[in-house]
Amino acid sequence: MDSPKSVSFRFSCFICLILSLLPHSTKSICTRPPLIFNFGDSNSDTGGLVAGLGYSVTSPYGRTFFGRSTGRLSDGRLLIDFLCQSLNTSFLPAYMESLGSTFSNGANFAVVGSSTLPKFVPFALNVQVMQFLHFKSRSYELLASGSEEMINDDGFQRALYMIDIGQNDLSDAFAKKYSYAQVIKGIPLILAEIKNAIKSIHDNGGRKFWVHNTGPLGCLPQKLWLVQPSSRDVDPQGCISTYNSAANLFNEGLHQLCTKLRLELKDATIIYVDIYTIKYDLIINASKYGLKSPLMACCGFGGPPYNYNINVTCGHDGAQACDQGSRFISWDGIHFTEAANSIMASKLLSQQYSTPSLPFDFFCD
Ligand SMILES: *[C@@H]1O[C@H](CO)[C@@H](O)[C@H](O)[C@H]1NC(C)=O
Ligand SMILES: *[C@@H]1O[C@H](CO)[C@@H](O)[C@H](O)[C@H]1NC(C)=O
Numbered sequence: 001m002d003s004p005k006s007v008s009f010r011f012s013c014f015i016c017l018i019l020s021l022l023p024h025s026t027k028s029i030c031t032r033p034p035l036i037f038n039f040g041d042s043n044s045d046t047g048g049l050v051a052g053l054g055y056s057v058t059s060p061y062g063r064t065f066f067g068r069s070t071g072r073l074s075d076g077r078l079l080i081d082f083l084c085q086s087l088n089t090s091f092l093p094a095y096m097e098s099l100g101s102t103f104s105n106g107a108n109f110a111v112v113g114s115s116t117l118p119k120f121v122p123f124a125l126n127v128q129v130m131q132f133l134h135f136k137s138r139s140y141e142l143l144a145s146g147s148e149e150m151i152n153d154d155g156f157q158r159a160l161y162m163i164d165i166g167q168n169d170l171s172d173a174f175a176k177k178y179s180y181a182q183v184i185k186g187i188p189l190i191l192a193e194i195k196n197a198i199k200s201i202h203d204n205g206g207r208k209f210w211v212h213n214t215g216p217l218g219c220l221p222q223k224l225w226l227v228q229p230s231s232r233d234v235d236p237q238g239c240i241s242t243y244n245s246a247a248n249l250f251n252e253g254l255h256q257l258c259t260k261l262r263l264e265l266k267d268a269t270i271i272y273v274d275i276y277t278i279k280y281d282l283i284i285n286a287s288k289y290g291l292k293s294p295l296m297a298c299c300g301f302g303g304p305p306y307n308y309n310i311n312v313t314c315g316h317d318g319a320q321a322c323d324q325g326s327r328f329i330s331w332d333g334i335h336f337t338e339a340a341n342s343i344m345a346s347k348l349l350s351q352q353y354s355t356p357s358l359p360f361d362f363f364c365d
């Protein structure tokens with residue numbers, strides 16, 4: 001005879017079996033507020049440079065969505081903002097923004113201009129990770145002294161850790177006039193830093209990682225303006241082939257790194273996200289998305305073909321912005337517009353570009 005206890009045990013196991021058979025994609029609600037920690041450069045900086053160095057980012061930055069400059073290098077929301085909105089959580093506060101930030105849904109350590117190397121300078125990836133470790137130990141101190149709002153062990157473990165870095169490492173190497181071969185030679189060093197960051201966060205309880213690869217560097221209006229037509233090889237789309245090849249090689253290495261780390265850190269989920277393909281498609285097939293002038297900055301100086309001049313950049317005297325609503329891809333020659341970021345977000349949320357193919361909210365519970 002079964003005791004009532006074992007019957008109820010069997011019944012609840014039946015329920016958990018049914019639940020485990022339901023497709024993962026039916027889960028789309030976070031029952032607990034999502035927690036995100038982000039590391040990176042201007043592609044995901046939501047105010048770090050402005051808060052950390054007092055640097056001013058002025059109008060027309062921010063004109064489309066916020067109606068004021070927030071320190072984001074775009075006219076509006078960044079990809080990370082759209083990702084937060086998809087989870088119904090507030091925009092991620094910059095870690096160094098001390099006024100008005102509660103950090104109840106995590107913190108953003110990304111800062112404009114950051115790269116992985118050199119280390120130990122503001123705000124290299126390893127410095128951002130050190131800031132995270134400080135954030136974590138302060139949270140524990142405050143918890144121990146009775147504060148209830150702080151993130152605890154469980155929170156750090158269930159949080160999502162996002163990384164989007166590498167673009168400036170490649171860009172800086174080309175800017176130093178390194179040969180293509182020298183730039184390529186540096187890629188394993190960049191990847192080693194990303195590996196260190198993931199392992200260090202994992203050592204500190206992180207289990208869920210979302211890693212963006214880097215976009216087509218050779219299609220940025222700034223690069224097209226900087227590199228003289230005589231000294232560059234251009235692909236049929238008008239982008240610089242060597243720059244894009246370097247980005248592709250970095251991405252292949254990052255993909256392999258994620259595969260290796262999945263074997264090494266068996267209790268971790270590491271998702272590699274192909275931002276390159278999303279961005280390249282937007283640039284090549286701009287008109288399909290209702291976007292225009294893919295190789296020209298909306299805000300800058302000089303007019304076609306690139307509307308970029310290093311002495312008169314967006315936000316400075318003499319620079320001019322395209323009409324509101326004109327749906328450019330490039331905002332200032334380096335960073336994408338809100339219109340492009342919004343399309344990128346919906347493509348990213350489709351799961352087609354993630355390996356393994358998990359939905360962005362996979363870490364919610
Ligand atoms: C966000 O809110 C919408 C509308 O209330 C809901 O359908 C969706 O499931 C929510 N998403 C998450 C991740 O909670
Ligand atoms: C452009 O769009 C076409 C048709 O949808 C697609 O086959 C192609 O892969 C796209 N190009 C890029 C570079 O993504």
Ligand SMILES: *[C@@H]1O[C@H](CO)[C@@H](O)[C@H](O)[C@H]1NC(C)=O
Nearest residue numbers: 225301302308309310311312
């Ligand atoms: C930018 O400014 C520098 C220094 O004033 C000058 O040498 C250079 O010619 C300028 N470049 C352009 C494209 O105006």
